[in-house]
Amino acid sequence: MRLLRLLLVIVALFTVWLLWGGLYKTPVLQLGILSCALVAWLMLRMAEPDQQKYNWRLAYRLPHYWLWLLGQMVVSNIQVLRLVLGPRSALSPVLVEVDAQASNKFALALLGNSITLTPGTLTIDIDDNKITAHCLTAAAAQSLQAGAMSRRVARVDPD
Amino acid sequence: MNGAVEIVSGALVVLGSLFVLAGGIGALRMPDFYTRIHGASLTDSLGPVLVLGGLMLQAGLSLVTIKLAAVLLFLMVTSPTASYALANAALLAGLRPAEMDATTRAGVINQEEDSA
Numbered sequence: 001m002r003l004l005r006l007l008l009v010i011v012a013l014f015t016v017w018l019l020w021g022g023l024y025k026t027p028v029l030q031l032g033i034l035s036c037a038l039v040a041w042l043m044l045r046m047a048e049p050d051q052q053k054y055n056w057r058l059a060y061r062l063p064h065y066w067l068w069l070l071g072q073m074v075v076s077n078i079q080v081l082r083l084v085l086g087p088r089s090a091l092s093p094v095l096v097e098v099d100a101q102a103s104n105k106f107a108l109a110l111l112g113n114s115i116t117l118t119p120g121t122l123t124i125d126i127d128d129n130k131i132t133a134h135c136l137t138a139a140a141a142q143s144l145q146a147g148a149m150s151r152r153v154a155r156v157d158p159d
Numbered sequence: 160m161n162g163a164v165e166i167v168s169g170a171l172v173v174l175g176s177l178f179v180l181a182g183g184i185g186a187l188r189m190p191d192f193y194t195r196i197h198g199a200s201l202t203d204s205l206g207p208v209l210v211l212g213g214l215m216l217q218a219g220l221s222l223v224t225i226k227l228a229a230v231l232l233f234l235m236v237t238s239p240t241a242s243y244a245l246a247n248a249a250l251l252a253g254l255r256p257a258e259m260d261a262t263t264r265a266g267v268i269n270q271e272e273d274s275a
Contacts, residue, residue, distance in 0.1 A: 077205040080197060080201055084185035084198050085181065085184070091189075091190070093193065093257065112239075112243060113236065113240060113243070114239075116239035120197060122200070123246070124193070124247055124249075125250055
């Protein structure tokens with residue numbers, strides 16, 4: 001059963017390689033098979049994925065969330081850009097704890113990565129449902145603790 | 160029409176490169192380990208979005224654009240994960256972030272000036 005799943009993974013990966021590569025020469029194909037096998041081996045070494053069912057509603061909720069996240073990234077990139085080029089005295093780094101309100105591991109990972117992706121806040125520890133974040137300024141810490149991001153993530157994947 | 164697209168895409172690529180450059184400056188200028196990660200994170204958030212966005216405009220509607228979008232998607236997942244691995248490893252190894260009130264901030268600045 002496990003072997004079958006492994007074979008399926010290799011076949012799926014190799015199909016993607018063929019579709020995207022568009023180069024059908026023997027050395028390229030050999031390299032493709034080799035790297036697909038490598039990925040499958042790495043997957044074997046990873047922890048058994050928990051049997052979490054894929055939620056199809058994510059397919060349209062996630063892009064919506066990404067658009068919002070992109071807007072946040074623009075704002076915080078400009079803020080950090082000014083901090084980077086400005087005087088060092090403007091920095092006031094603090095650690096804050098955020099209540100994740102996440103219902104599963106996917107939502108937790110999404111929130112952790114979103115915090116890191118917006119400059120000025122950095123996820124440094126995830127513990128059950130608490131995320132510890134390092135913030136570059138007190139203002140960034142306050143806006144993170146206001147919790148707009150964790151509420152949005154909770155709405156993306158509520159179940 | 161075509162010229163306008165060229166100009167916009169060129170501007171996006173240049174702007175993105177400037178963000179990447181600023182990320183490098185940030186990694187050098189920030190006072191301690193964790194704040195350096197913040198500075199460097201400019202490199203992997205808006206930088207690639209702008210650069211790859213500009214290249215997508217160049218490529219138009221084609222397979223190349225889909226590939227670029229996939230690259231962007233993978234980057235947006237992997238780079239914060241890598242940052243987390245780095246920061247979490249430092250935390251587990253016992254490196255405490257400098258929580259700066261007025262006195263420690265002065266201390267860090269003095270240290271910087273001593274070593275400079």
